[in-house]
Amino acid sequence: GNSVTQMEGPVTLSEEAFLTINCTYTATGYPSLFWYVQYPGEGLQLLLKATKADDKGSNKGFEATYRKETTSFHLEKGSVQVSDSAVYFCALSESYGQNFVFGPGTRLSVLP
Amino acid sequence: GAGVSQSPSNKVTEKGKDVELRCDPISGHTALYWYRQRLGQGLEFLIYFQGNSAPDKSGLPSDRFSAERTGESVSTLTIQRTQQEDSAVYLCASSRGQWRVQYFGPGTRLTVT
Numbered sequence: 001g002n003s004v005t006q007m008e009g010p011v012t013l014s015e016e017a018f019l020t021i022n023c024t025y026t027a028t029g030y031p032s033l034f035w036y037v038q039y040p041g042e043g044l045q046l047l048l049k050a051t052k053a054d055d056k057g058s059n060k061g062f063e064a065t066y067r068k069e070t071t072s073f074h075l076e077k078g079s080v081q082v083s084d085s086a087v088y089f090c091a092l093s094e095s096y097g098q099n100f101v102f103g104p105g106t107r108l109s110v111l112p
Numbered sequence: 113g114a115g116v117s118q119s120p121s122n123k124v125t126e127k128g129k130d131v132e133l134r135c136d137p138i139s140g141h142t143a144l145y146w147y148r149q150r151l152g153q154g155l156e157f158l159i160y161f162q163g164n165s166a167p168d169k170s171g172l173p174s175d176r177f178s179a180e181r182t183g184e185s186v187s188t189l190t191i192q193r194t195q196q197e198d199s200a201v202y203l204c205a206s207s208r209g210q211w212r213v214q215y216f217g218p219g220t221r222l223t224v225t
Contacts, residue, residue: 034213043203044155044216089154093212100145100214104154 002027004103006090012109013080021075021106023064023090031092033057033066033073038105039086047075047088080110114138116217118204124223125194133189133220137206144187145214146179147203155203161187194224 007022025031035047035057048057053068062077073090090103117136125131137144146158157171161181172178176194181187191198201221205214 036216043218044205046213046215049213100157102147102155102157 002031002092002094002101004090004092004101006088006103006106009087009105009107010109011106012111014111015082016079017110019075019077019080019084019108021088021090021108023073023075023103025071025073025090025092027071027092027094029094031094033064034091034093034100035062035064035073035075036089036091036102037086038089044089080108082110082112084108085110116204116206116215118202118217118220120220121218122221122223124225127196127224128193130190130192131194131222133191133202133222135187135189135204135206135217137185137187137204138215139185141206141208141215142184143207143209143212143214144181145205145207146187146189147205148173148200149203149219150200158189158202191222194222196224198222199224 003026005024032051034049036044037047038044048059050057050066053066056065064073064075066073087105087107089105091100093100119134142163144161148156148158159166159179160168163184164181176192179189201219203219204217207214
């Protein structure tokens with residue numbers, strides 16, 4: 001079945017550091033890929049998405065590129081801020097059959 | 113409404129009681145999902161509706177859990193004879209289609225004492 005694997009957290013960085021959160025997936029077909037973010041005390045929000053190979057999703061300074069050859073969708077940001085502290089979930093959705101599959105989440109803490 | 117709403121926002125119940133959680137999706141969204149999120153953990157898929165039917169109930173943890181959707185709108189998740197391990201945040205999401213972007217509600221925090 002489909003699955004999503006994320007790097008284990010928590011990840012702790014200093015402000016303005018470079019962020020990478022790894023995400024790899026297993027899918028039977030050709031999925032769409034997503035990053036969701038959950039800020040403290042809030043619900044999940046879509047951060048960015050990519051629907052086909054080599055697509056780059058971007059939002060709020062975050063980027064992720066759909067790499068079919070490595071089945072990856074790593075999240076990156078060049079300079080993190082304290083306000084980026086949250087839990088980040090990688091997810092996939094297959095066009096046929098199964099619904100969304102979420103990764104376990106990676107908690108990011110950014111220190112001033 | 114503008115977004116997905118859920119009620120109640122918090123529910124404290126005694127072990128053995130039944131609870132009903134409600135989700136109002138974004139108007140026009142045909143797909144609706146229920147998830148469970150235990151403290152400090154990821155999302156656990158429970159059930160998915162396309163229209164009023166549930167093609168995928170594979171995530172329901174036990175026969176104490178059931179869900180329905182009417183009018184291709186509001187959905188209720190019912191937990192019978194609640195147990196302490198049912199304590200979690202129950203999240204609802206809706207989307208325009210089966211594999212489209214999901215928009216999440218704020219969740220219902222259920223505490224079983």
